[in-house]
Amino acid sequence: MRALIFERSTPRYAAARIAASIAPGLGSRVGPLTLSDVDEPELPGPAWHRVRPRLAGICGSDLSTVDGKSSAYFEAVVSFPFVPGHEVVGELDDGRRVVIEPVLGCTVRGIDPPCRACAEGHIDRCERVAFGHLAPGMQTGYCTDTGGGWSTALVAHDSQLHPVPDAMSDEAAVMVEPAACAVHAVMSSGAHGRTVLVLGAGTLGLCAVAALHRFATPATMLVSAKHPLQRRLAADLGADLVVGSDEVRRAVRRTTSSLRVGNGLSGGVDVVVDCVGSQASLAEDLAVVRPGGTIVLLGMPATVLVDLTPLWQRQITLRGSYAYGTEEAASPPTRSFQMAFDLVAGASLDRLVSATYPLDRYRDAIDHAANAGRRDAVKVAFDLRKEKRR
Ligand SMILES: [Zn+2]
Numbered sequence: 001m002r003a004l005i006f007e008r009s010t011p012r013y014a015a016a017r018i019a020a021s022i023a024p025g026l027g028s029r030v031g032p033l034t035l036s037d038v039d040e041p042e043l044p045g046p047a048w049h050r051v052r053p054r055l056a057g058i059c060g061s062d063l064s065t066v067d068g069k070s071s072a073y074f075e076a077v078v079s080f081p082f083v084p085g086h087e088v089v090g091e092l093d094d095g096r097r098v099v100i101e102p103v104l105g106c107t108v109r110g111i112d113p114p115c116r117a118c119a120e121g122h123i124d125r126c127e128r129v130a131f132g133h134l135a136p137g138m139q140t141g142y143c144t145d146t147g148g149g150w151s152t153a154l155v156a157h158d159s160q161l162h163p164v165p166d167a168m169s170d171e172a173a174v175m176v177e178p179a180a181c182a183v184h185a186v187m188s189s190g191a192h193g194r195t196v197l198v199l200g201a202g203t204l205g206l207c208a209v210a211a212l213h214r215f216a217t218p219a220t221m222l223v224s225a226k227h228p229l230q231r232r233l234a235a236d237l238g239a240d241l242v243v244g245s246d247e248v249r250r251a252v253r254r255t256t257s258s259l260r261v262g263n264g265l266s267g268g269v270d271v272v273v274d275c276v277g278s279q280a281s282l283a284e285d286l287a288v289v290r291p292g293g294t295i296v297l298l299g300m301p302a303t304v305l306v307d308l309t310p311l312w313q314r315q316i317t318l319r320g321s322y323a324y325g326t327e328e329a330a331s332p333p334t335r336s337f338q339m340a341f342d343l344v345a346g347a348s349l350d351r352l353v354s355a356t357y358p359l360d361r362y363r364d365a366i367d368h369a370a371n372a373g374r375r376d377a378v379k380v381a382f383d384l385r386k387e388k389r390r
């Protein structure tokens, strides 16, 4: 099959990192990602299915990997070589369309009894992602045994498959996975009735805006967005006030009637949903959240240098938000993916898919995705529907 393969190669990984420091996305030209002809992954067991990807998104975490910027932390929870791609709508052998829920928890790994987290429906907190009958890998798209979406075939377990309603387009369906990440962050944020800032308005930020509007109803929703299309979409998806990234502190000060204290504020917003995850964004979060407030880290970070003194003195909660599972804050508790299907359809999130590319233009695709905001785009995806299998 045709697949983009990510090999373990320290020199190429280092080269990608250097190239990416010149321009985001350049890691795809010199790094460990190549377009190859390889064998299709084998079905690991009877409850498994072959899935032919139709559309597969490019996620911020994929871009970090391609650009050599992923944390060494991931070494133990991925396996090489792997085919990236965890935002996938595909087709089973019988023609049914499915969205993949990529987390590879205990059920998928054949671990019985499952770990405590999986037993409670919280596969996002699985303690066994490096164990069981599959090679290590947190998700489809990081595991050598399952394959990933940037190819013409992957394998997925029964429990990972979500049927796509006939009325839902592939473009909408490919947004379900990132939307589920946003749903999970929003449902754990305690945003209901609060003043909330969404920092960053790429795919995750815009999905978070839509999820807050639909499921959390904050008292006031501020959004910081750098680029014109992002601003328009944020306003359309339910933001009360959209500001540029250099206007955040002023907007928060006015909205919350805070006073200026040095570089920071006396008060601030109740909740920040950080959809960037960079050193700069974390510093900004800490400057604009009120004492006792919460920062939900939805964007994937890496090693950062941040002064945590305000976190300590203002007793701020910093919580990570990874993937999706079961939302206990919904009544009754509901799978994040189920809520994400609802959100994508209700908020027409198919409009966030800005461009699609065939596999052999992967360098252009990654360049587009890495510079999406600047180029007035949001989600960039691979279109595998016309791809030859060999
Ligand atoms: Zn992702």
Ligand SMILES: [Zn+2]
Residues within 6 Å of the ligand: 105, 106, 107, 114, 115, 116, 117, 118, 119, 123, 125, 126, 127, 128
């Ligand atoms: Zn588990």
